[in-house]
Amino acid sequence: MLANENNRGGVTIAVIGLGSMGLGMAQSAARAGHDVAGFDIAPAALAKLAAFGARSAASAADAVRNADIVVSVVVNAQQTEALLFGDAGMATAMKPGAVFVSSATMDPAAARDLAQRVEAAGLHYLDAPVSGGAVKALGGELTIMASGTPEAFLKARPALDAMAAKVYELGDAAGTGAAFKMINQLLAGVHIAAACEAITFAARQGLDLDKVHEVITASAGNSWMFENRVPHILDGDYTPLSSIDIFVKDLGIVQDMARNARYPVPLAAAALQMYLAASGSGMGRDDDSSLARLYAGLSGTELPMAPEK
Secondary structure, three states: OOOOOOOOOOOEEEEEOOOHHHHHHHHHHHHOOOEEEEEOOOHHHHHOHHHHOOEEOOOHHHHHOOOOEEEEOOOOHHHHHHHHHOOOOHHHHOOOOOEEEEOOOOOHHHHHHHHHHHHHOOOEEEEOOEEOHHHHHHHOOEEEEEEEOHHHHHHHHHHHHHHEEEEEEOOOOOOHHHHHHHHHHHHHHHHHHHHHHHHHHHHHOOOOHHHHHHHHHOOOOOOHHHHHHHHHHHHOOOOOOOEHHHHHHHHHHHHHHHHHHOOOOHHHHHHHHHHHHHHHHHHOOOEHHHHHHHHHHHHOOOOOOOOOO
């Protein structure tokens, strides 16, 4: 039984995938008074649940069995499908009428296919990718780009309210939320690449990088990604908050979508090549600001290094 004595009148929520985003989302749901169970294949992630009153499950199926809402924060459509219809068996373990909230970044066509299959199993499906990063996930301040039936929104509302500052209701068909997220990821990937190119170019010019960050963030050339990612470079700290390989995946999806639509995306294509080069150089699991290290290596430019501990 997944019921919790500490449940203060909330619903039961299962969070599947406890990376930097999923763990924060689980904590936000627990803080809002919901009964939260979590599952991840990494034991270290599961061990963190108890600190904020959530419970760890032995399997994905065990986590979702009594849940009103299942929030899936895995990497892609393939993982989502495997959890639902593969050996994990979540689609059959979920109770009838529960809602599956899919926050994985995926091609809109994949979201539409999964929604049809989930709804055929007697469940609701909400296409609900998220944006905001680990800090906003922890604070319950994410932006959620969601689409699905009115019933799916109604069922998912307690989780959405707990995890997000902004929930955009983008239509009643799955796939629309996924398409919005891919536009966001196109921009995010290009902006990170541009920020890394610019700050490393500044280093090549011998400029004071702290002053460059100060000036640019107060000028027209600023972007959210420049403001957010450049401090990682200034600190020489590439601990992954969002990894290089995330954008290998996401800009790859953008390329597939654009090819199918016969639409040119040359800036996204150029950025993807840089992420591929960084991943191939062994930085795939490092923070996406590691693109600056790639630029530095290509040009013989020195960047700040983290102080030795």
